[in-house]
Amino acid sequence: MNPNRTTIIMIVLSITVLSVISAGCTMIGQQSPASPPATPDAAPAPDCPALVFTDREFAFELQRTLGASYSGEADIGECLATASRIREGDFESWYSEWNRTADNFRAAGDGSLAAGHRVTAMEAYYRAATYYRTAEFFLHGNPADPRIVETWGKSRESFRDALALDVVPYEIVAIPYENTTLPGYFYMVDDSGKLRPLLIIQTGFDGCQEELHPYAMEGIRRGYNVLTFEGPGQGEMIRVRHIPFRYDWENVIGPVVDYAVSRPDVDENRIALWGISLGGYLAPRGAAYEPRIAALIADGGTYDVGQTLLANLREGGGANLTEIELQEWLQTDPIEFNDAIREVMARDTGTRWLNENGMFVFNAGSPARFWAKWTEFSLVGVAEEIRCPTLVCAGAADHFDPDGAQATALYDHLTCERELMVFSDDYGAGSHCQLGAFAQSFGAKFDWLDDTMGMTGSRPGEE
Numbered sequence: 001m002n003p004n005r006t007t008i009i010m011i012v013l014s015i016t017v018l019s020v021i022s023a024g025c026t027m028i029g030q031q032s033p034a035s036p037p038a039t040p041d042a043a044p045a046p047d048c049p050a051l052v053f054t055d056r057e058f059a060f061e062l063q064r065t066l067g068a069s070y071s072g073e074a075d076i077g078e079c080l081a082t083a084s085r086i087r088e089g090d091f092e093s094w095y096s097e098w099n100r101t102a103d104n105f106r107a108a109g110d111g112s113l114a115a116g117h118r119v120t121a122m123e124a125y126y127r128a129a130t131y132y133r134t135a136e137f138f139l140h141g142n143p144a145d146p147r148i149v150e151t152w153g154k155s156r157e158s159f160r161d162a163l164a165l166d167v168v169p170y171e172i173v174a175i176p177y178e179n180t181t182l183p184g185y186f187y188m189v190d191d192s193g194k195l196r197p198l199l200i201i202q203t204g205f206d207g208c209q210e211e212l213h214p215y216a217m218e219g220i221r222r223g224y225n226v227l228t229f230e231g232p233g234q235g236e237m238i239r240v241r242h243i244p245f246r247y248d249w250e251n252v253i254g255p256v257v258d259y260a261v262s263r264p265d266v267d268e269n270r271i272a273l274w275g276i277s278l279g280g281y282l283a284p285r286g287a288a289y290e291p292r293i294a295a296l297i298a299d300g301g302t303y304d305v306g307q308t309l310l311a312n313l314r315e316g317g318g319a320n321l322t323e324i325e326l327q328e329w330l331q332t333d334p335i336e337f338n339d340a341i342r343e344v345m346a347r348d349t350g351t352r353w354l355n356e357n358g359m360f361v362f363n364a365g366s367p368a369r370f371w372a373k374w375t376e377f378s379l380v381g382v383a384e385e386i387r388c389p390t391l392v393c394a395g396a397a398d399h400f401d402p403d404g405a406q407a408t409a410l411y412d413h414l415t416c417e418r419e420l421m422v423f424s425d426d427y428g429a430g431s432h433c434q435l436g437a438f439a440q441s442f443g444a445k446f447d448w449l450d451d452t453m454g455m456t457g458s459r460p461g462e463e
Contacts, residue, residue, distance in 0.1 A: 052083040057349040058094070060399065063436045065134045070438040071214035073126040078105075082131070089349045091138040098135035099151060102128045106158055118165050125162035129155045129210060137206070138353060140360035152208070152239050159210040168220055175229055175259040180243070182256065183236050184229035185209065187216045188265065197270035197453055198260055199224040204278030206357055208235040215274070218442045223455055224272075225265060229256055231282070233361040244363035247376040253286025253293075261292065270294050270453055274445075276433055277400070278302065280393070281377055284410065288385040295452045297445060299433055300400065301392035301407035301420075303383065306375035308406065323375065330372035333365075341367040383413040389452045390414055391445065394422045397430035419448065 051066075053059040062083050068074035082101045087093040109124030132155035139148050163170055169188040174181035189196060199219045201212050209228040216226040230237050231252040233245030246252070253273070261268040272295040275283025281302035287293045306323040321329075330337070345352040345367075358370040392414070394407035401407055404422055411420040421444060423429040427437065434441035450456050 052080060053086075053088060055089045055349050056399075057353055058083075058086070058088065060432075061134065061137060063431065065130060067436040067438060068127075068130045068211075068214065071217065072123060073214065074130045075127060078127065078131075091141070094138050095135050095147065095151075098131050102131035102135055102154065102158075105131065106154070109158070109161070113165075122162045122165035125158045125165070126213075129159035129162065132158060133208060133211065138356075141352070141356040143360050149239050152235075155208070156210060156236075159213070168217065173227075173259070175256055177231075177252070177255045180241065182229050182231060182252070183209070184227055184256075184259075185213075185216070186263075187220055187226040187228075189220055189223060189225060193265050195265060195267050196223065196225045197272070197455065198227060198266045199272045199274060199449070200227045200229070200256060200260065201274045201276070202229060202231065202279045202283060203234060203276055204280070204282065205233075205361065207277060210235075212276070214438065215276075215442075218446060222446055222450060224453075227256070227260060238361050238363075242363065245361050245373070247285075247373075247378070249282040249285040250289035253283070253290050256286075257290055257292050268292065272296070272449055272453060274299060274449075278377075280407075280410075281305075281379065284379060284386060284390070285382060287388060287390075288379070288382045291387065293388050295449060296386065296388050296390040297393065297449065298390065298407075298410060299393040299445065300398060301394060301410035302377070302379075302401070303406050303409035303413065304378040304380055306378060307380075307409075309371075309375065323378075327372055327375045330368045330375070333368045337368045338366045379410060379413070383410055384415050386414060386416050389417040390419075391448050391452075392418065392420045393433075393445065394420070395425070395430040395432060395434060396422060397425045398432045400432045421445070421448070 051059070052062060062079065065074055066076060066079050069076050069079070078101060082097050085093075085097045105124045106128040109121045109128060112118075112124060113121035132151050136148060136151040136155065139145050139151070160172070163185075169191040171186045171188075173184040173186050175184050199216075201215050201219070203209060203212060209230050212228045216228060219226040231249070232238070232243045237243045238245075257271065260266050260271060271292055273283050273287055273290075273293050274297040275281070276299050280298040280300045283296060284298050284301070287296045306327065310321065310323055310326065341351075341355060345355055355367045355370060358364065358374060359367065362370050362373045364370040364373060392407050392411045394401060394404035396404070398404070407420065407422075411418060423434055423437070423440065423444070425431070427440065429437035429440040431437070
């Protein structure tokens with residue numbers, strides 16, 4: 001297939017629209033009637049309110065960092081003061097100011113520890129870890145930039161220094177995977193070694209597992225041991241080991257569960273899996289091939305990247321290509337496609353970030369090669385194989401999934417016991433993965449998990 005110029009323009013425009021939706025913020029319509037709301041319906045509201053930034057991508061990432069305040073791993077005043085010094089849409093300014101803030105609180109933590117104030121040091125280290133992670137976020141346009149590994153490393157070091165001062169028992173673990181290992185943290189309710197249900201939590205397209213710590217602590221409070229990990233394309237695996245994403249995530253989840261059941265403190269009959277952001281595709285993909293998963297949370301649910309792209313293309317009047325035809329053409333690395341995408345990247349922050357990060361985590365040398373690999377992420381013919389009870393989550397103002405189309409498609413193709421939970425934006429929970437509204441998010445999702453896993457009625461920390 002060799003698309004003509006009109007088709008190429010339509011494909012680029014469709015991808016640009018999808019890029020802006022996926023990486024920025026948007027106003028959406030009413031919730032789908034098929035989507036049962038988690039809270040009462042309300043008039044639609046724009047995601048990512050402009051507290052400081054009018055740039056949509058910067059506004060959302062600020063909201064994401066502010067959300068860590070819920071668990072004490074950021075502070076509102078520190079975040080707003082840092083953001084006020086950043087130039088709109090300027091990736092270098094973003095890095096410099098967040099890195100400066102992180103350095104400040106890293107040093108403050110060191111000073112507190114030297115003076116014997118362990119709790120104050122721990123809290124400062126957790127916040128520094130968040131701010132270093134935020135600083136590194138937009139650096140991926142040049143994969144060889146030494147600040148990527150340096151800043152990520154400072155974030156992980158600060159996080160681990162905080163963990164060492166905390167009271168929750170944990171282990172830094174290495175999970176056997178093919179010819180290497182996957183990095184992970186195993187958090188325990190206590191150090192008794194008692195057999196307990198396990199919650200496995202994983203991140204998605206742009207996260208590191210240290211960002212999952214608030215989720216893990218909520219699980220601990222409810223009586224679960226918790227395992228987090230990073231797979232190909234994530235965290236250490238891409239930054240240090242240069243192992244890119246793969247669509248067939250069953251080859252990742254299988255070894256993770258193998259490791260879990262090898263532990264004497266894991267109840268192998270009660271293992272839950274929670275995938276966040278792109279993890280809303282990755283975790284269902286793994287669960288479809290892994291019968292040892294007893295409960296699944298797809299947060300937010302993702303069904304098929306290529307189908308969304310094609311739908312945008314057809315609505316825009318583009319050629320009636322099949323998904324395979326589009327993928328095959330992108331694999332030829334067409335110059336005209338790459339030039340058009342880069343032109344949009346130069347003027348739109350969201351499109352720039354999505355494609356730069358996509359090329360980074362997929363180890364792809366061009367936008368076309370990134371999109372060719374991205375369109376492989378599909379649960380068509382796979383979702384029906386999931387057997388465990390499944391919670392599919394969506395936000396009424398989710399910029400990754402307008403109108404909950406992806407979440408609803410996943411829900412509709414499930415044949416297992418299932419629930420679709422759509423969060424309204426009445427009190428700010430309608431954003432992607434309910435970032436910035438963790439109290440509502442954790443309450444609803446953990447209640448479902450507790451009911452499914454037989455944890456209801458337990459006292460905190462007990463089964």
